[in-house]
Amino acid sequence: MPELPEVETVRRDLHRLLRGQWVKNVSVNKEKMVRGSTSLFKRNLRGLLVQGVKRRGKLLIFSMTDDKSLLVHMKMTGQMIYQSKQTLVGGGHGQPRVKRDELPNKYTHVVIVFGDGARLFFNDMRQFGYMRLVNAKQLEQVVKRFGVEPLSKAFTPDKLRRLVRGRKTSLKNVLLDQRGVAGLGNIYVDELCFLAGVRPMRRADKVTDREIVKLHKAAINVLKRAIAARGTTFNSYRDGLGGEGKFVRMLKVYGRSGKLCVRCKTILKRVKIGGRGTVYCPVCQK
Ligand SMILES: [Zn+2]
Incomplete structure (x- = not known):
């Protein structure tokens, strides 16, 4: 998608x-x-x-x-x-x-x-x-049914903290919910969790304040770089100018289960969260 x-x-x-x-x-x-x-x-x-x-x-x-x-x-x-x-x-x-x-x-x-x-x-x-x-x-x-735009000024660490507070579901489910943060999907949630060093299956209300700050920064970082690369494309996906999005080559975890972590060379693991395939590094992500 x-x-x-x-x-x-x-x-x-x-x-x-x-x-x-x-x-x-x-x-x-x-x-x-x-x-x-x-x-x-x-x-x-x-x-x-x-x-x-x-x-x-x-x-x-x-x-x-x-x-x-x-x-x-x-x-x-x-x-x-x-x-x-x-x-x-x-x-x-x-x-x-x-x-x-x-x-x-x-x-x-x-x-x-x-x-x-x-x-x-x-x-x-x-x-x-x-x-x-x-x-x-x-x-x-x-x-008004959409949540905060992650590249707007309204998206702050404090906003993210309020979204996870009291949520007993996984961090990934919270980040995928369009009523909380609008626009994230399977690819970018996995990528930002890797960048932040947090496992996507962690219970949302157990994520620490320090981790929230990292997740917030990682979300903005990954989205900005992906837009600059004209998005992520697979197979013959065509981006808005008929070329291929370059971000696919920059993916660290998404679509890489069984391959080596770019950071620590551990084999990346794949699990299912709410029916969605999820890839993470068991060493780099806590
Ligand atoms: Zn790693």
């Missing part, structure tokens, strides 16, 4: 490419990919202008004229692909790899055509993602 750095990479590219463009036409091939009435979605989106593309957690928010916002969640396997005469930009999940002149493909569920002829394809193999057009009030309702 695309996590904060991958969604942020798509956001930056689409913001640059789509700001100021107006929606000329909308076609929906799969009604379940659009929340609410499909005919209203198409009718109301047509004619609106993209004022900018924002993000909250893993949710993309296209700010449109008329106080409307187009929400896009890529969930597990969603892709957002922009195509104009000169440019092909893809972001989101890596499969299947998309080539010019092959769009729309069998996983294309929504196509938005802009005034300059460019097209935005919403593809999703497993169809867990969605699009939704909302007004300002509905946007407020959606956004």
Whole structure:
């Protein structure tokens, strides 16, 4: 699933490419990919202008004229692909790899055509993602369900301390909960726990204040570096510019179970926490 750095990479590219463009036409091939009435979605989106593309957690928010916002969640396997005469930009999940002149493909569920002829394809193999057009009030309702943005000033060690306090579940479960911290997923939680030297299966309320400070710092560090590298990509995943995200080569634990710890050369272990595969170093992480 695309996590904060991958969604942020798509956001930056689409913001640059789509700001100021107006929606000329909308076609929906799969009604379940659009929340609410499909005919209203198409009718109301047509004619609106993209004022900018924002993000909250893993949710993309296209700010449109008329106080409307187009929400896009890529969930597990969603892709957002922009195509104009000169440019092909893809972001989101890596499969299947998309080539010019092959769009729309069998996983294309929504196509938005802009005034300059460019097209935005919403593809999703497993169809867990969605699009939704909302007004300002509905946007407020959606956004307030998200927790703190880890790269905002509101994310402080004290904020993190309050999130783990009294929680008898694992640290990993607390960090994955989008209502607490928005945008983290399996990859970046494992990575930040390694950087902080804390085991993700530790009971959240037993994590010490000193460890909280380390976890807070590690979260910001790993997310910033991942965004700078245009995210983590596997296989043929395409980032927002059709290149490959470079962070995959910088991963210390995620996807490396059975391999040697980069720091102490111990074999990394894999466990399941709440059904999620989790990799850690039994020596470096306490
Ligand atoms: Zn180690």
